[in-house]
Amino acid sequence: MIWQLELALFVMLIVVAIIALEVDDLVAALAALTAYSFIAAALLAMMSAVDVALTEASLGAGITGVLLIGGISLMRRRSVD
Amino acid sequence: MTDRHDSVILHFVVRVFMVPFIVMFGAYVFIHGELSPGGGFQAGAIVASAFVLARLTLGTEHASPRFPTRYLIWLASFGVGIYVIAGMVPMFYGANYLDYNSLPTAWFNDIAEHHRTARAMGIFIVEVGVFIGVFSVLVIMYDYLTLRFREGEDD
């Protein structure tokens, strides 16, 4: 559609994915993953796949973060890298 | 994570503004699932996120009397059961499994004076099942993931 905006979103997607892989803190990685889901939802909406975008925005950017924080807080060992 | 935060502003904003509007948006997404993007899965996730927000801010003991944790698995089974039974009803009319064309929904057209095909009604019934199942499963996941942090658990 607007290819400049789409290119910027793709670049942000890759940057946020690398941040989520490389950051030390698990909760910070989770926040980056949530941002990744939201950017992916925006990209899917620009590709006029609105149903998938709604699912990604509500599940991926909404409730998966909370559930994964619950899972992280259940773990005893922390990330060491 | 499941403590009750002692902030009046947080309680007011969450209870008066955020949770009712999120639930209403979920109901909109669900009911307009045949007209616009949406459907049972997305609406279930949105409504479940409203309930999880209430449990995060108000505390699980204060936010969960309407939907207690131990009854939610019955609700999830009920949602899946709606889907399975809606698929089995056409078999009594001689059709295949999940063939909504022979669902007995002509009486609804007479009451509502609005023409809907039987397959559209079947889609709506199935979406109700998916909505209830997804909503209760997501709230179950939150409740049981944070079960260890709650003190004085009664079930």
Place this chain on the structure above:
Amino acid sequence: MKWLTLAFLVSFAGLFVYVSADLPDRGDPHAPANEHLAAEFIELTAEEIEIPNIVSAILADFRGYDTLGETIVIFTAGLAVLLVLQTGYKRND
């Protein structure tokens, strides 16, 4: 070893970009993926189901078995979380 991995990944990404030039355009009705069933789904939704959202019609009607399996998968996931994390039963040790 790390540089070898990086070089391999970069060359793989370059291969993907090179191949993606031959992909059909987004939303092309004559793409091979859209040739067989998409037109039939669009026509049948307008004729027999009469709802505007074709995605809902495909998900819940034409592909009803898939959605049934998806719902059962989500239900099983919730059941697994409940069975693993519930604290109602004590261990006998």
